[in-house]
Amino acid sequence: MEAVVFVFSLLDCCVLIFLSVYFIITLSDLECDYINARSCCSKLNKWVIPELVGHTIVTVLMLISLHWFIFLLNLPVATWNIYRNTQSRAAEVTHERSHDQAWFPPALFLHVSL
Numbered sequence: 001m002e003a004v005v006f007v008f009s010l011l012d013c014c015v016l017i018f019l020s021v022y023f024i025i026t027l028s029d030l031e032c033d034y035i036n037a038r039s040c041c042s043k044l045n046k047w048v049i050p051e052l053v054g055h056t057i058v059t060v061l062m063l064i065s066l067h068w069f070i071f072l073l074n075l076p077v078a079t080w081n082i083y084r085n086t087q088s089r090a091a092e093v094t095h096e097r098s099h100d101q102a103w104f105p106p107a108l109f110l111h112v113s114l
């Protein structure tokens with residue numbers, strides 16, 4: 001059972017790292033004015049929920065399999081993802097989201113490091 005949990009976690013983390021790199025590349029394109037804010041948001045918004053689900057599944061699996069240390073490492077990031085997504089649903093305007101991108105890269109690097 002542990003091997004299955006860790007193999008799934010490894011695959012899920014690979015997907016999450018790929019998504020993080022995709023987010024960084026898309027946001028850098030927005031910063032360099034290669035794409036506009038509406039296009040950037042339409043590209044990134046469709047990957048926010050799968051990122052949230054993937055990270056939450058790994059966190060819950062670590063809790064169920066009683067790997068407390070890994071669970072405690074993942075819990076703050078999963079909580080932040082849930083908080084960020086529940087708060088940003090109230091303001092779906094693309095311009096508000098593009099102005100909110102300044103905090104995103106540090107949070108993304110924290111997510112990649114865990």
